[in-house]
Amino acid sequence: MAKELMNSEYKTKLFTDVYSGERPDRVPEKLGVNACAALELAGYDLRTSQYGITKVLDATDKINAKYDTYNLIGTWPGTPWLNKFTGSRTNVMGDDGFIQHPNVHGMEPDEYDKLLKDPLKFIWETVIPRVFTEFDAPPMQAALAMAKTIKASDDINGKIARGNAELIEKHNKSKLPTFVGISRAPFDYFADYLRSFTGALVDMRRRPEEVLEAVNLITPLMIKSGCPRHVENPNRLTRIFFALHMPTYMTEKFFAKFWWPSFKETVWAIYEKGFGINIFCEENWMHILDYLNELPPGCELQFEYGDPKIIRETVGEKHIISGLFPVNLMKKGTKQEVCDAAKKYLDILAVDGKYIFNFDKSILRAAQINWDNFQPLLDTIHEYGKH
Amino acid sequence: MNKKIKSEYYTDLDETLEKYNIPNEAKEDVNETMQYVEDMILYFTLTTLSN
Numbered sequence: 001m002a003k004e005l006m007n008s009e010y011k012t013k014l015f016t017d018v019y020s021g022e023r024p025d026r027v028p029e030k031l032g033v034n035a036c037a038a039l040e041l042a043g044y045d046l047r048t049s050q051y052g053i054t055k056v057l058d059a060t061d062k063i064n065a066k067y068d069t070y071n072l073i074g075t076w077p078g079t080p081w082l083n084k085f086t087g088s089r090t091n092v093m094g095d096d097g098f099i100q101h102p103n104v105h106g107m108e109p110d111e112y113d114k115l116l117k118d119p120l121k122f123i124w125e126t127v128i129p130r131v132f133t134e135f136d137a138p139p140m141q142a143a144l145a146m147a148k149t150i151k152a153s154d155d156i157n158g159k160i161a162r163g164n165a166e167l168i169e170k171h172n173k174s175k176l177p178t179f180v181g182i183s184r185a186p187f188d189y190f191a192d193y194l195r196s197f198t199g200a201l202v203d204m205r206r207r208p209e210e211v212l213e214a215v216n217l218i219t220p221l222m223i224k225s226g227c228p229r230h231v232e233n234p235n236r237l238t239r240i241f242f243a244l245h246m247p248t249y250m251t252e253k254f255f256a257k258f259w260w261p262s263f264k265e266t267v268w269a270i271y272e273k274g275f276g277i278n279i280f281c282e283e284n285w286m287h288i289l290d291y292l293n294e295l296p297p298g299c300e301l302q303f304e305y306g307d308p309k310i311i312r313e314t315v316g317e318k319h320i321i322s323g324l325f326p327v328n329l330m331k332k333g334t335k336q337e338v339c340d341a342a343k344k345y346l347d348i349l350a351v352d353g354k355y356i357f358n359f360d361k362s363i364l365r366a367a368q369i370n371w372d373n374f375q376p377l378l379d380t381i382h383e384y385g386k387h
Numbered sequence: 388m389n390k391k392i393k394s395e396y397y398t399d400l401d402e403t404l405e406k407y408n409i410p411n412e413a414k415e416d417v418n419e420t421m422q423y424v425e426d427m428i429l430y431f432t433l434t435t436l437s438n
Binding site: 082086090118121124183192219 | 391393395426429430431
């Protein structure tokens with residue numbers, strides 16, 4: 001039987017329907033495949049190809065020609081050109097070309113008074129030169145490095161974005177952007193960028209009032225970050241993405257006091273500006289699932305671990321569920337096992353249209369899965385997922 | 388609760404008009420250009436330079 005041909009408009013409508021609260025004709029899928037996996041599949045060396053644009057777009061072209069996903073996959077590799085212009089100490093190319101994130105913190109424990117007086121000033125004058133060596137230079141050299149960084153970010157990312165738009169047309173993919181901006185939970189920003197994972201958890205116990213004040217001062221910055229001006233008419237189809245890092249490394253008592261209130265405030269403020277919200281709940285959220293019902297309706301919640309039935313029952317009425325399908329099955333499983341598992345997840349989660357099929361976490365490298373399983377998985381989702 | 392950002396490194400629209408001595412009548416126009424850049428640099432700071 002010939003496969004049903006789905007054009008770009010049809011695929012786009014699957015997503016606009018689910019984000020608009022309508023039941024789509026089929027379960028949309030948004031399989032996470034990193035550009036590095038695409039580059040490796042195309043035979044390119046990560047150590048060199050990520051410095052350019054041509055090979056990056058060629059790899060994206062090749063992987064999307066081969067697999068008829070609803071979205072453009074294999075996009076947005078690491079940006080070593082940007083990391084060199086900034087002298088980033090937090091984004092460093094590993095020996096195999098994949099970008100690593102050494103544990104570098106921007107703020108020392110005795111710098112709370114400077115942070116709390118003016119967080120942005122502290123970030124610009126202390127943290128940025130500390131984390132990015134090219135800005136720790138005499139004024140005009142630092143200014144030149146910043147000019148190159150901004151120009152590169154705008155122009156090179158702009159070229160890649162235009163290239164991706166052409167590939168979306170060429171390969172009949174959904175035209176709805178996965179997200180239009182990103183933000184962070186205020187505590188995650190404080191931990192990831194300022195005090196580090198360990199430093200934040202230690203300070204939470206040793207200097208709780210200062211940590212709380214820091215998080216409260218960071219909150220309006222995260223709200224502003226989540227309402228980017230380049231989006232002129234925010235609506236529920238313009239999604240802001242959050243990846244949540246710290247919650248599952250705290251007890252619920254500390255989560256409820258230090259992490260949750262400012263995150264909830266941030267999400268509601270961005271929602272009230274008109275945006276839609278996409279959240280990647282990293283690690284296992286089963287013990288704190290109920291909190292997610294305090295967020296505005298219609299959030300897309302991608303889960304990494306958890307019981308799909310309980311997740312559906314607890315948060316599936318209010319929100320859109322995504323994630324959970326174990327990407328490691330794509331390596332270890334047979335084609336039949338992969339397809340049977342996909343049907344199982346569809347049976348549990350695709351009951352009312354508030355579901356987007358995705359892996360628990362993205363495919364980052366080509367060797368991570370057996371690619372003979374990828375199209376059969378897609379075929380199963382596309383056929384079995386018809387409502 | 389919508390807290391204002393108070394910083395030497397960011398000006399909101401009223402502060403931008405004041406800082407650059409621009410008449411209030413140009414508020415809408417400044418919002419399209421200078422304030423747009425002010426806000427996008429803030430976004431850049433909190434995303435690209437916070438990575």
